[in-house]
Amino acid sequence: MKDQTERHRERLDAHVFVCTNARESEHASCGTVGAEETVAAVKDWLRERDAFWTAVSVGTTSCLGLCSEDGVAITIQPRNTWYSDVTPEDVPELLAAEFGPTADCIGDPDDS
Template sequence: MEKPKHHIFVCASTRLNGKVTGTCERKESHNLLAMINEELSDRDLEADVMVTSTGCLGLCDKGPIVIIYPEGTWYGEVAEDDIPEILDALEAGEVVESLVIA
């Protein structure tokens, strides 16, 4: 696999002890992972974008958290309905300002 153009990280609420507990998990961040992967496939972007679940990112009050690199964009309180808009913005080189964690 070649280095992807973008890397999307989704908080999965995993703790250092391996337990999966926390806000992002309770708000079903695992569904966001599945939806992002489906959308990437539908848009034929699988070779350009890698998706990875992460451990706890420490901003639980803003969860679920989605981060996009190399842009360094942190999105908070992401819902399934936000995924198409986030990916549209990614493709256009833009940011969804209403979701950005400042």
């Protein structure tokens, strides 16, 4: 087992977690309202800016406690920002607000 904490901290500016939880219930869950499409939109936005697999990681997660029929839940850590009702169409605006429209500020300590 190797502790990679410091190595990862040095390169990582943020981690975008998208809820993909699906459950059989009368209540909404992110997995049934476009979670996979939203994950793809996040990855596409980062790839278009050459920021995928750089200082921003993307992952899926189970329930973030922000379920809605109107979209999925996203959290960006360690920024401690939380969003609900996110659709794939919302992703460009959300990520531009977090990282800048061209993602140039990702990993730049002067922009924090």
